[in-house]
Every structure is written in structure tokens, then in C-alpha cells.
Amino acid sequence: MLEKDRSKSASAPQGVSGRRLAQAGASRRAPRQPSRQPSIKDIARLARVSHPTVSRALQNSPLVNPATAAKIRKIAEAAGYRPSAVARGLVTRRTRTVGLVVTTVADPFASGVACGIEQAANDHGYAVFLANSNANAERERKVVQALAERRVDGIIVTSSRVGSDYLPMLAQLNVPMVLVNDQYPGEFVHSVMIANEDGSRAATEHLIELGHRRIAYVGDRSGYQTETERLEGYKQALAGAGIAFDAEHAVHGDGWPGGAAAAMEALLKTAEPPTAVCCYNDMTAMGVMRAIRARGLRVPEDVSVTGFDDLFFAEFLEPPLTTVRQPMRRMGEMAMENLLKLMAGEDSVAQVKVEAELIVRGSTGRVHAHPSDQTQEFKKQVLRLPSPSSARADSGSDRSGGGTHRSGAGRRNG
Amino acid sequence: MLEKDRSKSASAPQGVSGRRLAQAGASRRAPRQPSRQPSIKDIARLARVSHPTVSRALQNSPLVNPATAAKIRKIAEAAGYRPSAVARGLVTRRTRTVGLVVTTVADPFASGVACGIEQAANDHGYAVFLANSNANAERERKVVQALAERRVDGIIVTSSRVGSDYLPMLAQLNVPMVLVNDQYPGEFVHSVMIANEDGSRAATEHLIELGHRRIAYVGDRSGYQTETERLEGYKQALAGAGIAFDAEHAVHGDGWPGGAAAAMEALLKTAEPPTAVCCYNDMTAMGVMRAIRARGLRVPEDVSVTGFDDLFFAEFLEPPLTTVRQPMRRMGEMAMENLLKLMAGEDSVAQVKVEAELIVRGSTGRVHAHPSDQTQEFKKQVLRLPSPSSARADSGSDRSGGGTHRSGAGRRNG
DNA sequence: GGTGATCAAGCAAACGTGTGCAATGGGAGT
DNA sequence: ACTCCCATTGCACACGTTTGCTTGATCACC
Numbered sequence A, B: 001m002l003e004k005d006r007s008k009s010a011s012a013p014q015g016v017s018g019r020r021l022a023q024a025g026a027s028r029r030a031p032r033q034p035s036r037q038p039s040i041k042d043i044a045r046l047a048r049v050s051h052p053t054v055s056r057a058l059q060n061s062p063l064v065n066p067a068t069a070a071k072i073r074k075i076a077e078a079a080g081y082r083p084s085a086v087a088r089g090l091v092t093r094r095t096r097t098v099g100l101v102v103t104t105v106a107d108p109f110a111s112g113v114a115c116g117i118e119q120a121a122n123d124h125g126y127a128v129f130l131a132n133s134n135a136n137a138e139r140e141r142k143v144v145q146a147l148a149e150r151r152v153d154g155i156i157v158t159s160s161r162v163g164s165d166y167l168p169m170l171a172q173l174n175v176p177m178v179l180v181n182d183q184y185p186g187e188f189v190h191s192v193m194i195a196n197e198d199g200s201r202a203a204t205e206h207l208i209e210l211g212h213r214r215i216a217y218v219g220d221r222s223g224y225q226t227e228t229e230r231l232e233g234y235k236q237a238l239a240g241a242g243i244a245f246d247a248e249h250a251v252h253g254d255g256w257p258g259g260a261a262a263a264m265e266a267l268l269k270t271a272e273p274p275t276a277v278c279c280y281n282d283m284t285a286m287g288v289m290r291a292i293r294a295r296g297l298r299v300p301e302d303v304s305v306t307g308f309d310d311l312f313f314a315e316f317l318e319p320p321l322t323t324v325r326q327p328m329r330r331m332g333e334m335a336m337e338n339l340l341k342l343m344a345g346e347d348s349v350a351q352v353k354v355e356a357e358l359i360v361r362g363s364t365g366r367v368h369a370h371p372s373d374q375t376q377e378f379k380k381q382v383l384r385l386p387s388p389s390s391a392r393a394d395s396g397s398d399r400s401g402g403g404t405h406r407s408g409a410g411r412r413n414g
Numbered sequence C: 001g002g003t004g005a006t007c008a009a010g011c012a013a014a015c016g017t018g019t020g021c022a023a024t025g026g027g028a029g030t
Numbered sequence D: 001a002c003t004c005c006c007a008t009t010g011c012a013c014a015c016g017t018t019t020g021c022t023t024g025a026t027c028a029c030c
Helices: A002-010 A012-032 A040-047 A051-058 A066-079 A085-092 A108-123 A137-149 A166-173 A196-209 A225-240 A257-268 A282-294 A328-343 A390-396 B002-010 B012-032 B040-047 B051-058 B066-078 B085-092 B108-123 B137-149 B166-173 B196-209 B225-240 B257-268 B282-294 B328-343
Strands: A097-102 A127-132 A154-158 A177-180 A190-194 A215-219 A250-252 A276-279 A304-306 A323-325 A351-354 A357-359 B097-102 B127-132 B154-158 B177-180 B191-194 B215-219 B250-252 B276-279 B304-306 B323-325 B351-354 B357-359
Touching: A040 A051, A040 A066, A051 A066, A085 B085, A097 A108, A097 A137, A108 A127, A108 A154, A108 A328, A108 B108, A108 B127, A108 B137, A127 A137, A127 B108, A137 A166, A137 B108, A154 A166, A154 A328, A177 A328, A190 A196, A190 A328, A196 A215, A196 A225, A196 A276, A196 A304, A196 A323, A196 A357, A215 A225, A215 A257, A215 A282, A225 A250, A250 A257, A257 A276, A257 A282, A276 A282, A282 A304, A328 A351, B040 B051, B040 B066, B051 B066, B097 B108, B097 B137, B108 B127, B108 B154, B108 B328, B127 B137, B137 B166, B154 B166, B154 B328, B177 B328, B191 B196, B191 B328, B196 B215, B196 B225, B196 B276, B196 B304, B196 B323, B196 B357, B215 B225, B215 B257, B215 B282, B225 B250, B250 B257, B257 B276, B257 B282, B276 B282, B282 B304, B328 B351
Parallel strands: A097 A127, A097 A154, A154 A177, A177 A190, A190 A351, A215 A250, A215 A276, A276 A304, B097 B127, B097 B154, B154 B177, B177 B191, B191 B351, B215 B250, B215 B276, B276 B304
Antiparallel strands: A127 B127, A323 A357, B323 B357
């Protein structure tokens, strides 16, 4: 059986068809792709060496004579040769490519994180595929499948707010993965998260210190880890001050201004409307502030408002928004650095928690009184990486640090 | 020579080495990649057919028996088989991948466009690489090289605000390319652009109608196509009203609120500060509004402000911003649709111009008077796609006939 | 019952790169 | 001069697909 197969494959037909195909191939190459990119073999021909030698020369292998290598590099340069990442990916089984799954890049938080990820990825020779899930389970499945087919080396997910069949699907891919500001309870997944509870609690405590007692909470759609934790921080602050949690005062929007405005309008129509609002994020706060103004009330004289994220527009709102700063860019970088370790086989910190920082601006003031000197910014907590590698990692990329950050001991000075 | 080669390749060693390697491959497969993804050959083995048959079955080729195809698909499904896009890309020379080069996705305009692009790309089975240039020529070169090595089928660039050596570099790649809101004067490059002049002129005319005469312009960094055109529209409006253009009143920021605020502060310190400001975009307007408030002045009572883009926050500013709407998402989709045609070999409209729409809100009012009924939105112009492809394929001369169409007469209705 | 025609499936090559191993050649050591 | 070693280079694969051509088999038709 085997004999027969082998003799058959080695008999005349093979040689004949082989040669004919070679001719056919040569004759049809030209019409197919008029001007294809030069390949490694083209360079080899030009340099009068074999293509493996070119390959080695271009990756600075010590196996090739320095003089030859220099000559080859010069020729390759002149010919505008660019090695094909797809061919390389096929043989090395590593594409140096990662996928970024995001609800939508139109969300400023997501695009901030994306920015940091792209930066870190690019610095390490990785390219990133952008995939929007649109908070649609069907589409999320589709894009993840697409990433799998493209053989990405890793995946970063932020706000994967859909079905629970999602994680198993990703796990089945057997691809290193890092979550940003999301987490599957009970499951062990690598993640980078902001200290949601701490941040939300700090904001609420700040309101309490200003004398507020009727403090509402306007959240995101419920069910997400981030939402749950921020609500929890709010509750903790209330409990700490001996204020009973009132479920009527905890409503939810959709993470965007419009939905939040609608939710806030309802709150303001109640018999005892809140004098302060702790918001899920800045987008929410923006909508809440509009609802307050639409009611003919003033911020912060009548109602104080806090946000979360410190997006670029927060300080430009009127009044400037008191909020909890989230170093989005840095978090993206951290997620990518973490993923790089995972992909390299090292095991890294599973869950990195980034500390939140309360930024007090003009949208919060004493209850029913004009705010006096609340406008200076102060640090509630300092961004600090709990990972042991923080010292080393930070020395390299300090882009986020150079921006608006001040580092130093964080202490309340209000 | 040839004879020798042929005889060698057809002689015993081939068969032997073939078998030996097969064994070796099997024995070293395990240690190298503990659980590699199933390949088409694995499926073939399972289905007891050859791998080409599997290939054809999976792409619904009519060459394979429907029953066999069904069986193969079932087995592939069960094995969780996902074809490797990288292997496919190697043989087909098409990666179904496009590159998106953007200054930074943190910019809301860019992320809006990116969103549309990603949507359209994904709908057509394309994946998109995200690349930030950071307005840095060095980095821009680097990311474009990376895209080239990854063999993207096409490239979309938005705000490529760097050196003039850039376009030649891209052209050398010989890759279909579409620009969004950017264009190289004198060069023939496919692009999707907003009607910058029209939009800016409409905004300025709106201010003039409200009685303003001292109207300033706060721009972006100069030298970009978009900036030049918007400034030009502003000048046209002034000229139309017989107002002399004052170079002192045309300053520039950096496209972000901070820079714009600084520029505006300087303007407000002059002997005769403007009573209205036409801004390059909404980010600029946001900074300008803060500078006005910081000076103790009110918008629009003391100074009116217009923006450009209609970003999500525009209507939530206090007062809500009068601005020129730019359908970012749609523009991204259009760019991608255009690129798809280019990649398919069809020739499409070279330059698509999207009409701008003035949205009047509360940030503009009569000069030195309280605004009365300016809050309703009205349409200045309607977005309308100049799609000649729906009618008929352009008959060759796309330059003369299908160049920069503008369908729908943009007429003032104020 | 022979002869094409048609359908189904397999063979062999190719895409462009990386890499283990063999081959070549020259110099050093004896 | 012979052997051995090392530096350099080439050969022959492999990676996982797609696809042109060939082969086998079935079937209708004369």
C-alpha cells in the first residue's frame, strides 16, 4: 500500500507535471501581479547569494559574513525591500499582532485606552487590530472570530459588556488576554482596573464633607463590573456617614449624556430632590448637569455634581467638573505591557489595580451655599502600581507622567 | 544541469526525507506548540479526504459533492477549526486588511471617523490596523512602514499633518489610499472631505447677520489643508459683507482647548477685542469659551462663539455650542467604501465632498444684546452624497466629469 | 460494449520567509 | 602534508492555504 503510493508519486508523471507547472508559473506570474513587492529571493538574486543568507543578513545573524551582510542590506535598501510579515507569521507562528476589542472607539474613555495600547504595542513592534463590538453580542462574537482567524498573539478587551458565553469563547481561543476595567467575577483573568470603589467613595465622601445628605447616584447600565463597584463605593461612603441608602436615589442611564439627562430629570421631579449627585462617569455628569440647568437650577449652588474619568472636557465644562481621574492612557500602556509579558510566556501580575485620584473643581460646593475656595485641585490618592515591576517599567515610558500629572504624597488638604 | 536537478529531486532521497520529516514533524510538534490550532490538514484527516477538498468545501465551491461538503463542515465546526488568514494571505496576496493612520485616536474627530471605518470594514470582512502618528514625522514613517510590511490592501489617512516626503513614500508603496479631510495640493489622491469653506463661511455669515463686525478667527496650526480652507471661508464671508480682514484677528492654537484658550486670552487683551469668534473646531471653541469666562465676560452676551465638527459634547456645553456639523462616522464609512472600490480595481470618485450643516445653538447671539429665539436648530445645508456610481460607472474621464461634485444647491435660507 | 462527457477528489505546486543541517573552503596546529 | 576546526554559505524543508491540472469513476449515448 505504502509502496504503491510512494512508487507512484516518484514515477514519471511527477517530473513532467512539475516542469510544466514551473513553466506555466513563470509565464503567468507577470500578468497576475504587474508590480509585486520584491521578495527575499529577488534580493538574493541581486546579491548573488541564496535567500537564506539574505534572511540571516537582514536579522543581523552572526552566521553571515559582515561584509556580505552589509552588501545585502545595501541592496535590499536600494530595492525598497520590506519583508513580508505574513510569510514570516506563517513560519514563526507569531504574527506580532494584537486585537483590541472595545464597545466603540467613539467613547472617549475607550479611545484614551486605545491610545496607550497602540503606543506601547508599536514601541514593541506589534500592530493592533481595532474591533468595535457596539455592545452587540452577535457582533462581538464575529469580531473575536475574525481576530482568531487572523492569528493575533493576544487580545485586550475593554468594556465587553455582553453575554456570559463570551469569556468561555475567548478562553477556548487559548490566546493571552488582558481586560481593562472589566472582569468576570469568579474567573481568573488578567486585568487592569481602576480602583472603582475607592474613587467613587472618595467622591461621595467629598460631597458628604460639604454637608450634603441627600446624595443621588446616576449610574451606567447595571450589571457591569465597573458599574457595580462604583455603586458599591457610593454606598460605603453613605454607610460611613450613617446615611441610609435610598434605592430611589440610585438610578441608571446608559453611560452617555442623553440617557443620564433623562434619568436626572426624573430624579429632580421627586418630592425631595437630591442636593448632590455622584455620577458613574463624566459623560453621565455632563448630561446630569444639563438636566439640572434645564430645571432652572444652578451647579453647584443648588446641586453639586461629581464625575469619573476626568476626560479632556471635564475642566472645560461650566462649572469645571469635580471628578475622579483615571489615567486612561497609562492604563492602556499597562494592559499592553502586561500582555507582552503574557505573550512572552512570563507570568505577570494577574490583576493590576490603579489607584484613583479625586480632582476637586467647581461643580461641587457646600450644600445650599456658595462655594468659596473649592477650585484648587488636590490629590486624594496617588497613582501607584501595585506590581513589583513598577519601578522598572515606569522608567521607560513616562509619557503619561509628563502630561498633567503631579506625583507626590497624596493627602487630603481640604 | 537541469537534468541533474530533476533527477535528484525525483530520486530516493525525496521520498525518504519526506517520510522522515513527517515523523519528525509529528514527534516535535507537541513540544513546540502545546495546543496549536487545528489546520486544514487535521480536518482533512478527520474527514478522510484531501486538504484541498476541505478548502473547497469550506468556501462553498461547487466542485465538491454537497454531501461531502456538509460532512466536512460539520467536522470542521466540531473541531473548532478556523482557517488561518495569514496562510491564506500568503497565497492569495490579499490580506483583507487595511491600515488607518491617524494623528491620535484620542481626538474625538478621529475616533468618530475610525468608528465609521471600522464598521464598514468589518461588514466587508476587512480588519483594520490602528496606527497613531502623534503628529510626529518619524513615527509616521515608522507606522507606515509597518503597515507596508504587514501587506495591508489599503490605507486610510486622516490628519497626516507632517512632512511633504510623506505622500511620495505612500505612493511608492503602490497601495490604494484614501485621505479623510486632508489633501495634498496639486497631487491627485483619493479623498473624502467636508466642505470646509462652505461651513466656515456659513458660520461667519451667521455671526455677521447677528450684527457682529469684529469677528476673530482662532485656528489650528497653520499649513494644513483643512485649516487653510476654513480660514478661507471665514475670509470670504467677511469680504462678502465688506468687512476688511484683519490679520491681527486671525490667530491659531493647536486644535486642542488649552492652546486655543491661550490664543484667545491674547486676543481679549487687545484694544478692541472681538465681539464674536469663528473657531477652527469644537475643541478650539471649548477653550475659547473658557478664556472668555476667565476674563469675566459672558457667552453669547459679550462674545459669540462658533465651532466646527459638532462633537458629542457641543450641545452639552454652557451655553450649547453653535457649530458646523460634520458627519464623522458617515465620512469614515464613505472613505472605506471608496477604498473598497479602489481595492477591487474599480475606479471611484476621486474626491468626495461632504456638505456641511450649520447648527445654531446658544453660543451665538446679537451683538451686545441678549439672544432671544436663537435656540432652535435649523438646517443650513443637507448632507447629500454625490454618488455617481449608483447611476453608472464613470466613463473613463473621472477627472473632468466626476471630480468634485456638489449636488444640491447650498443656499442661504436665513 | 465502447466512447466521451461530467462530476468528485487528489496531486503538486506556489505564496515568502525561517532554520536545522550539510557542504565547502581556508587556516591553524601537528 | 595531513587533519581538524571554524566560519560561511547553500540546501531542503516547513508553515497553512489556494488552485490548476490530472485522475477515477459514473453515466448517458450511440
